Amino acid sequence: MKINVENFMGCEKADVEVAKVTYICGLNHQGKTSFINAVSAALTGTPVILGLRKTDLGMLVRTGTAAAKVKIENEDSAVAITYPKAEMQTTGSNPPSVSKIAAGVDNIVDFSAKERSEYIRNITGCAPTKNDLKAFLKERYIENEKIADKVWEKIDQDGFDASLERAKDTGRALKQQWSIVTGETYGSQKAETWQPAGWTSDLIDTSEESQQANITGLQAELEDLISRQAIDENLLNNLKSEVSDEIVDNLTKQRDVALKTLTAARDNMLEISQKLDRFPNFNADEKQICPHCGGNLCIVHGRIVEYNGLDDSSKEKINEQREELKKEYEKIKLDVDDLEKAYNKIFSECHEAEEKLKQLNELQSKSGGNVTERDIDLKREELRKANEGLTAFKAAKEAQRLANNIKENQVIIDALDMSGIRKNSTLRGLSIFNSSLDAICKDAAWGKVSVDNDLTILMNDRPYVLLSESEKFRCNVTLQLAIADYNKDTTVVIDGAELLDLHGKNGLLKVLLNQNEFNAIIGMMLPNKEKAPKNAAHGIKSYWVENGIFREV
Helix, strand or coil: CEEEEEEECCEEEEEEECCCEEEEEECCCCCHHHHHHHHHHHHHCCCCCCCCCHHHHHHHECCCCCCEEEEEECCCCEEEEEECCCEEEEECCCCCCCCCCCCCCCCHHHCCHHHHHHHHHHHCCCCCCHHHHHHHHHHCCCCCHHHHHHHHHHHHHHCHHHHHHHHHHHHHHHHHHHHHHHCCCCCHHHHHHCCCCCCCHHHCCCCHHHHHHHHHHHHHHHHHHHHHHCCCHHHHHHHHHHCCHHHHHHHHHHHHHHHHHHHHHHHHHHHHHHHHHHCCCCCCCCCEECCCCCCEEEEECCEEEECCCCCHHHHHHHHHHHHHHHHHHHHHHHHHHHHHHHHHHHHHHHHHHHHHHHHHHHHHHHCCCCCCHHHHHHHHHHHHHHHHHHHHHHHHHHHHHHHHHHHHHHHHHHHHCCCCHHHHHHHHHHHHHHHHHHHHHHHHCCCCEEECCCCCEEECCEEHHHCCHHHHHHHHHHHHHHHHHHHCCCEEEEECHHHCCHHHHHHHHHHHHHCCCCEEEEEEECCCHHHCCCEHHHCEEEEEEECCEEEEC
């Protein structure tokens, strides 16, 4: 990789060919850091650096010149920036590029604990998974995987923090609903024992359906009591004056007698009719001639018989008898008509009396009788208590449902919180990350750098803020190299290596030479160029910087 920097701050001219380890050496204020800042800007693709605004980037151009540029190229690609416009240009399919930490622009030491945790999880491949969420919920007795699926969908969509805030908002809304139902401020212990007014122990083993059925029955009983007390007394008195068991019995007897008399008259009329049918009927057509034998025939009572002629006196006598029977028949027929009318009348009177007696009995059974206002008041109170019990049952049921939802939602909050599944995955990531740090420290033969479970950065178990400047430098480099390795960066940029003593410098060099994944550019203040490290056989190259001009040593 080749680097060309011109007129960038204190760097007037630098043409550097990067080796495995490339030292940028010189006295103070000669342009080493200017070169490193230019390289870092190009490698990270961030032309606006040092906290400057874009309108102030002219400050990066070397005094007395019109423009500055930095260009870094590898075998087939390049990246370049020109100032003061901060115009960036890339060519080829794979222009040089590294992470901000590898370029020394960012330092994980400056991250918040939350940012540090997330960063370590991501680079070590230990970000929380849906299975982590499911396991967390299951440990807390939430086994419905659809809940985990829904929560994870929100995490994928909005991230952990937004999902956590949404869960907290849901928890607050549920607690407010619980307060509306109960009339009290929510508390987890209170929710466990809360009972509404009207609650009784017999409601425990009942159901809303059975209570509603009981209320329906009580309502019907109350309405029956009220209706029985409200029967019209005038109607009862009228019916009592019009009908009684005795009246119905008397009418029934009259009806039975009338029916018996009518039946007897009908039988007598039928008997006379049958006698009339048996009398011969003399008329002009009574004698007939048989078409076969020529004999005399006649029809008697519908049958063909041999005709025996009668004399006139016999015929007259028979006709007189028939006329007497006809008169008798007509008389009894009139009697039967009168008896039928009489029977129909008494039958109607009897039926009407029976219906009135039936109505009287029904009204009397529904009438107030022994029903008092106290009976009605007691039934009303029983109905009121039943309704109160149902209201209490519904309130208790709804409060319990909300309490369960609050508990379930709290488990989700716990899972999404930094102490939840992110904590577990962070611990896994820390274990992996610390192993990498430990390997670097052992290779460099300097104090152990680690990140504890609280995301505090330590060296030899001492917090970073208590370290000396050289210890902080070693700590920073250890973290930088480990992260560059995880990010598969091709180059690391390290400035200020003069803070290390000889042992420390040798340790750093050993680590960099043993690291096959990337090259290193190291800025280091030296009193003279003779002390600059160089060993071409081992891939070590040095450049001496003086008055902004870079020359290979």
